[in-house]
Amino acid sequence: MIHLLVLLPLLGALIAWLIPGNRLRPLMLPTIALPHLGLSLYLIASPTVPVHGGWIWLDPLGKITLLAISSLFAVCAVYAVGYLAYRQERSNRVLCLGLLVCLAAMSLVTLCQHLGLLWVAIETTTVSMAPLIYFNRNARSIEATWKYLLICSVGIALALLGLLFLAYATHVAHQNATLLLPDLLEDASALNRGWLHAAFIFLLVGYGSKLGLAPLHTWKPDAYGEAPGLVGALLAGGLVNCAFLAILRVYQICLASVTELLFFQQVLVVLGLISMAVAAIFMARQHDFKRMLAYSSVEHVGILAVGLGIGKGALFGVLFHLINNGLTKGVLFLSSGNIHRSYGGKTVEVVQGALTRLPWSGGLFLAGFIAITGSPPFSPFISEFSIISSIFVQRQYLVGGLFLLFLAAIFIGMALTVLPMVMGTPRTDLEVTDYRDRMLTVGPPLVMLLVIVWLGVWPPEALLQLLKDGAAMLEVRS
């Protein structure tokens, strides 16, 4: 049953590759993604046991990530059918193949209890996304693809070195090197501190560059800016969540080692605050709205890192924010993709008065902006609020003060770009494009927005319980 999560998308990828018609092929995406979502929900709701000698187990942390990834992918898959109908000038064979392979790899990430296998799955997501960033086939997108591919590959290679250090620590301790998470958690406190320290640094740098934590975020604005909105949504809500799950696994080991936890938490808080600061600086006067969304992603990765570093009560907020950030980014990227299609440009000079020209997409983009900056009634408000309140409860006033300052600066910076875009009147000299808001391109982000409101107003009890279970895995046991 659990294998289907990986095998189903792979089968779909194979079929999508074989389908000759450019119009028919995108239908393969929802055909796979919707059953995948159903299967995920079923597995999340049912109790699971480790299989394959403990290698594969869908634990609460994996369940939360799987929920975030699978629901985002299902929405994007439906959207893709509508979006690709406008992009019939290009073959979408590689796009469909890459998306489905990436879904398989992302699902595998959530199932892995062996850190080596987790690494392989994350590297697969990196490679399978690369051709998708290059979908537009121009000089700018090839540059973005190259930067993404090189920085992420080198980063992931460093994470592998970190893993080997971790395994070497177990070798020094008892001659029996292992990377199986339960074993590592069991004997983490007995391992050599020097090797552990080195391992955590390399793992943080490696997965951090995949996550886009500043100062390792440099590929992000380029890749998010040049990729189609659909791919941007999956980068910001899918790959980020996978990399963050890897960081959570490292955090679990830190927690078990006791001595390394404080160091790791401090580094996370500092890197998180730097990310938020970088986002605040580059968000101001940002002309390209897709690049602006990339910096918003850097910001939210920073929020996740700060929350994880603070720990305790913030952990619930971090795990909830993982889901909320993914879905809200989905709304923003998909509606920005629509606006980009309609105006034929993605700078504020070209795009003005989106509410008039595209009432649905413009409205969704505006609502997404309000949601991502943490306003009620949307769910990111709840998760951000619980992180902030936990910071202050723990008397980390400096961290809390900076956190709020950066949030305010980001809100203003983002508003200065978003408001002129959606308000006002469209320019009269715009080129005419054939894009119109239709059911398939507006419906999916709208559904996602409604889910965010639902989670913000009345989160289901089962989800809250799952988040609590996940947070309990990351708490210090006394």
Added chain:
Amino acid sequence: MVSFADQLLVLVMLINFIMLGSSRMAFVIRAVAAQGVILGIIPGLLHPFSGHLLAITASILLAKGLVIPYLLNDAVRKAQIRREVEPFIGYVPTLLLGAVFTALAFVFAQRLPLAPEHRDLLFVPASIATLMTGFLILTTRKKAISQVIGYLVLENGIFIFGLLLTEAMPFMVEAGALLDLLVGIFVMGIVINHINREFSTVDTSRLQTLREE
């Protein structure tokens, strides 16, 4: 057999210098392939014979000795690159830097808390030296293909460290990592080809359109 593996690692480190000092692409590609092949046979020297060992050795030799050099040569041929001209830092300074890094790798490895059976072996210093060489190539060369080679050398350095812990990386993981590397190089080769078509050069210092104004 371990001592023979140690001697092979000396060869691996010599290849690092060959790569740092050479400007001819075809030659550098052959050098990185040779390095990969040498590293591929070391597991066979360290461990008793088994089916897994045979399979993994065969696939490493195939991937690093044949497929990857083929992909790289293909990219070189399509983009018509003969040699790396004007690296950011000249050949003699990079060679000197390489020597300094290798020396530092030995000093550093002495101070690491290694398991007793690994203390007198070359594995750890060779790993660090190769890793640093990879970084050096990645950061000082302009051509996209040289950066791919730098990445490969970096991977080789990590692979050397992995030789100390084959139990931690079971067959499936090892094979998965190798497959990812192969596909990664394949995609990079395609991207290089497209860079060449779009910019009429594979000089990555030209890739500067995307930045904040």
